[in-house]
Amino acid sequence: MENQWTLRKFSHYLLPYKWPLLSAFLFGIIGGGSSVLMTYLTGKSIDKMLGEGQVLFAELYSVLTYFALAILTASLTQWFIQRIANHISYQVVDEIRKDTFDKLNHLPLHFFDTQSIGDITSRFTNDLDYVAEAMISIFNNIFSGMTIVIISLITMLNLNITLTLVVLLTTPFMFFVTWLIAQTSQKRFLEQQEIVGNISNYVTEIVGNQKLVKAFQYEHVSMNEFDSRNEKLYGVGQKAQLVSSLTNPLSRFIDHLSYIAIGFTGGYLILKGHPSLSVGILSSFIIYSSQFTKPFIELSGITPQIQSALAGLTRVFKIMNHKNEPDDSHLPDVPGKIHGEIEFRNVNFSYQKNQPLIQNFSLKVTAGETIAIVGNTGAGKSTLVNLLMRFYDIDAGEILLDGSSISHYRRDSLRRSFGMVLQDTWLFDGTIRENLTFGNSEVTEEQLISAAKSAKIDRFIENLPQKYDTLIGNNGISISEGQRQLLTIARTMIANPPMLILDEATSSVDSLTELSIQEAFLKMMTGKTSFVIAHRLSTIKEADRILVMKDGQVVEIGTHDDLLANKNGFYYQLYHAQFAEV
Secondary structure (H helix, E strand, O other), rough: OHHHHHHHHHHHHHHHHHHHHHHHHHHHHHHHHHHHHHHHHHHHHHOOOOOOOOHHHHHHHHHHHHHHHHHHHHHHHHHHHHHHHHHHHHHHHHHHHHHHHHHHHHOOOHHHOOOOHHHHHHHHHHHHHHHHHHHHHHHHHHHHHHHHHHHHHHHHHOOOHHHHHHHHHHHHHHHHHHHHHHHHHHHHHHHHHHHHHHHHHHHHHHHOOHHHHHHHOOHHHHHHHHHHHHHHHHHHHHHHHHHHHHHHHHHHEEEEHHHHHHHHHHHHHHHHOOOOOOOHHHHHHHHHHHHHHHHHHHHHHHHHHHHHHHHHHHHHHHHOOOOOOOOOOOOOOOOOOOOOEEEEEOOOOOOOOOEEEEEEEEEOOOOOEEEEEEEEEOOOOOHHHHOOOOOOOOEEEEEEEEEEEEOOOOOHHHOOEEEEEOOOOOOEEEHHHHHHOOOOOOOOHHHHHHHHHOOHHHHHOOOOHHHHOOEEEOOOOOOHHHHHHHHHHHHHHHOOOOEEEOOOOOOOOOHHHHHHHHHHHHHHHHOEEEEEOOHHHHHHOOEEEEEEOOOEEEEEEEOHHHHHHHOOHHHHHHHHHHHHHO
């Protein structure tokens, strides 16, 4: 059933290529007809050799001339079919890749929280590469193969019905063997592809964190873990390939039994003096029967490729089958000018239904207010931001922006209203200029330089070989984690959104730079509603209010000084745990 669903979905990608497919089919008819004609001419040439010293050379030369033309025609048509097959295969896979990538852009955040990045990447690369290779192999065989099967069958019926029945009796066994083995091995191919994705994810993690691997002397452990996963892939892959590869030899075995049956039956009929059966005709018939079964045998030979492609397509289409974020294109954008008043009203939320996190949470933030959020790990600090940005939707209650529910606005418009600086920096391979103007290409040179100065990264940039046009990343220079963080801060300053979210934004910089950035932040945050998530409590002393969270609930709220005055409070304990005298 799963394969049928996959093939139905895949067939939609072939519909736009009906004319190239028709062209390939016509070339297949011509090429298949030429191949069958070669077999007929082979029999004719044999019959021109009547015996010792009795060869009809003039007629034989004529037959061989037609034979050469048939070879040329078959070769040219096969070349055209291969070109068309390559074009269709890679175009279709290209479309599937585009649609899958577009699908990723419309999936909710919880999809990415539950899927490994390496496995998703493997579906884009390994799985779809298998699809392209299998398509080329199938198209190269199926177009001329169908013609050869039909013409060979008709020709065999004309030559001898008895011998044709012998061939037709053995052919169903090939289909049965192929079907039976495919049913047995398909689950293993799917498991194989999933393990490949798992290994891809593991390699991504280990290669991307080599500093930690070396710092903790984890090389030996990671090698053992990789060996374990690789051995699992070897075991599953070997079983899948072993079972699937039985298709071709078993098909050939059945085909050889058919040859033996044809030989015995044909020889018997000739000895009995069958009027329409000669040695030449029997020779042609054997070749026709070989041509009739050849497409089936060739398809059985690429069964492992086909099954790998089916498994890969299934994994890709499973991504495309996930539900998108609900369509909100009919909703209005956030108004051009917003004040930034935020209210959480009796909000309930949990990532897992049986594990409540935030319950009956209420908070009102006035426009331009800076709210710091602190608490231990897992307290729900980042969850509030996820709900505010609608990365996740609340289970109950309401979140209001300037008195209107945020669910009444388009998500992308709402998210543009916030600038985010996260603890995990993200810069892509490109120039510094391209990274700073990400999502805001109409930035002037003055704005670019001003933001860089405010983020205290301008001197570093000015000392680079191409300054703002210097490449960073894998194809450019390497920069420190602190410098990466400063660039992301400058990027947010350039965007100049009406509201800000800072999640441990200065965690990767030294203390002196942190003090300078705090000044830039205070300047940037002036008049803007800001949410600051922090573990280093020294960075939030100037906040208008501090929310102290524990187990998804706000246990304390107030200014830094007010909270420290309560010596029995949770904030007091957190603060003095960081600054206790040694």
